[in-house]
Amino acid sequence: MKMRNFWPLLIAGSVGAMGVQAAPVDNYELLVGSYTAGQSQGIYRLNFDSRTGQIDAKPLQVVKSANPSWLTVSKDQHHLFAVNENGPGQADPVGRVSSYAIDPKTHQLSLINQVQTLGNEPTHSSISGDASHLFVSNYSVAEDPGGTLVVLPLGSDGTLKSVVQMSSHPASRVNPERQMSAHVHSVVSSSDGHYVFSNDLGADKIFVYRFDPKANPERPLTAAKPAFVQLPPGSGPRHLLFSADGKHAWLTMEMSAQVAVFDYKDGELEQTQLVDLAAGLPTSGKAAAALHASVDGKFLYVSNRGTANQLLVFAIDPATGHLKELQRRSVDGDHPREFSLDPSGKFVLIANQKSNQIVVIERNAKTGLLGKTVQKLPMDAPSDLKFLLRQ
Numbered sequence: 001m002k003m004r005n006f007w008p009l010l011i012a013g014s015v016g017a018m019g020v021q022a023a024p025v026d027n028y029e030l031l032v033g034s035y036t037a038g039q040s041q042g043i044y045r046l047n048f049d050s051r052t053g054q055i056d057a058k059p060l061q062v063v064k065s066a067n068p069s070w071l072t073v074s075k076d077q078h079h080l081f082a083v084n085e086n087g088p089g090q091a092d093p094v095g096r097v098s099s100y101a102i103d104p105k106t107h108q109l110s111l112i113n114q115v116q117t118l119g120n121e122p123t124h125s126s127i128s129g130d131a132s133h134l135f136v137s138n139y140s141v142a143e144d145p146g147g148t149l150v151v152l153p154l155g156s157d158g159t160l161k162s163v164v165q166m167s168s169h170p171a172s173r174v175n176p177e178r179q180m181s182a183h184v185h186s187v188v189s190s191s192d193g194h195y196v197f198s199n200d201l202g203a204d205k206i207f208v209y210r211f212d213p214k215a216n217p218e219r220p221l222t223a224a225k226p227a228f229v230q231l232p233p234g235s236g237p238r239h240l241l242f243s244a245d246g247k248h249a250w251l252t253m254e255m256s257a258q259v260a261v262f263d264y265k266d267g268e269l270e271q272t273q274l275v276d277l278a279a280g281l282p283t284s285g286k287a288a289a290a291l292h293a294s295v296d297g298k299f300l301y302v303s304n305r306g307t308a309n310q311l312l313v314f315a316i317d318p319a320t321g322h323l324k325e326l327q328r329r330s331v332d333g334d335h336p337r338e339f340s341l342d343p344s345g346k347f348v349l350i351a352n353q354k355s356n357q358i359v360v361i362e363r364n365a366k367t368g369l370l371g372k373t374v375q376k377l378p379m380d381a382p383s384d385l386k387f388l389l390r391q
Contacts, residue, residue: 026051028343029060029107032351032358033071033082033384037090040380043068043082045109048387050344053360053374063100063109066092069383072125072134077388078102079158080109081127081134087120087141095122097136097152099160107388112158118166119148124186124239127154129193132213133220134160137184137198146171146181149198149207151221165219167209171202174234175255178202185238185254191246195267196221201236201254205229208267224267232256232274239290244297248321257286257304259314261321273322277304277312290338295345299326299368303336303350311336311350311361313368329370332359340385347374351382358382 030048034040042065047056067090068082084096095117100109119138126135134154140147151165168182183202189195189211198207206229213220231237236255242264243249249262249269261273278286287305293316294301300314300323309331314323333352340349345365351358358379362371 026344028390029388030055030349031071031073031080031386031388032379032382033068033386034379035069035085035353035381035383036065036067038356038380040382042066043071043080043109044379045107048342048349050342050346053342053347053362055349055358055360055375055377057377060107061109063111065098066090066096068098070122070124071384071386072127073102073386073388074127074131074158078104079112080386081125081160083117083122083125083136084114085121085123085139095119095138097122097125097134097160099158101158102388113160115152115160115162117150117152118163119145119150126186126188128196128211128213128220129189129191130213131156135187135189135196137187139183139185139201140181141183143181147184147200147202148182149184149187149221153217164217165221167198167207167221169200169203169205169207169228171200172204172233174204175236178236178255179204179234186240188240188242190264190267191242195224197240197269199237199240199251201238204231204233204235204237206231206237206240206251206269208269210267226268229262229269229271231260232258238288241291241293243293243316243321250291250293250300250321250323252288252291252302254288255286257281257288257306257308259288259291259300259302259323261323263321272320275314275323275325277302277310278306278308281306281308289336292339292341294341294365294368296365301339301341301348303331303339305335305337309334309336309352311339311348311370313370315368326367327369329361332361332373332376333357337382338384340387343387343389349385351379351385353381353383356380356382358385 333355335354
């Protein structure tokens with residue numbers, strides 16, 4: 001896809017970024033990860049005004065980095081980890097992950113170190129519950145070598161150490177184009193931090209591990225019993241999200257454009273519901289991606305890409321975690337790879353990767369419904385959005 005140079009237009013349209021010290025409490029900072037095959041330079045730090053829903057066009061900082069497609073912010077907001085989704089045929093053919101220090105006063109990002117992920121196209125990362133390790137998903141577009149889950153020790157100062165453990169599993173081979181090898185798309189921890197779940201699009205399974213770094217620091221993950229959750233053939237699991245109380249979980253299945261709902265207890269996921277995002281649509285309309293719940297736990301938002309390009313809104317049953325569809329809303333763009341609810345809960349920001357824009361949509365916090373579009377900010381190939389809170 002040919003990338004247009006939107007960034008000069010973005011700068012020219014700026015009204016100026018406010019200084020950090022003078023910014024009102026309704027202002028937050030937004031970190032944007034992106035793909036850099038076109039005009040994007042890497043990670044962008046921007047101001048966001050939750051009163052108006054406007055992102056300031058002029059960046060506070062631009063961090064040059066190759067394909068920082070997924071951003072993980074530490075719980076204390078002192079560190080940022082960005083996977084560099086590199087692979088064969090790209091400017092940098094080596095998959096990497098980069099660590100940055102976040103200045104507690106200015107939010108200025110500074111590189112701590114960068115290490116290889118020993119795999120191709122790392123697409124996701126997450127921090128263990130005790131903040132001792134980083135889990136990285138090497139998706140690997142090509143069949144050989146295929147995708148892997150890797151584990152990297154994490155220093156208290158944000159320093160990343162080399163990979164100490166790698167895990168992979170056989171593919172389902174249901175889809176001859178996309179499932180001939182493992183494709184680990186994301187890895188998340190249970191709420192109590194004792195278990196780790198690896199969502200493998202190529203295997204049609206969620207692999208479950210027990211996390212115990214004290215027992216074995218060099219190999220902190222061991223297969224749980226049961227060791228995996230079987231999913232429908234050709235479904236392609238992508239992202240898993242636990243409810244705030246840890247009793248339920250939701251999973252997007254990219255290839256079938258579905259959301260699976262689970263009850264969760266002690267490392268075991270039991271499926272209780274399966275929801276179609278693209279019922280009646282052709283295969284081209286099926287490409288489920290991101291999912292996020294509102295802070296109050298009442299609503300779940302899910303993006304479906306393909307030709308559908310929609311954001312779906314669901315009400316969450318507090319007792320069962322089951323979903324009831326409330327709304328299907330166009331994302332006003334193409335390929336909503338990721339999105340984020342702003343800290344005020346009044347807006348949803350969508351990274352439309354292929355239409356090169358971040359779209360801001362109003363949100364009713366009481367009903368969960370999405371309203372009018374308030375901004376379309378040109379941005380080359382945005383892929384992830386994370387907020388930093390004022391301290």
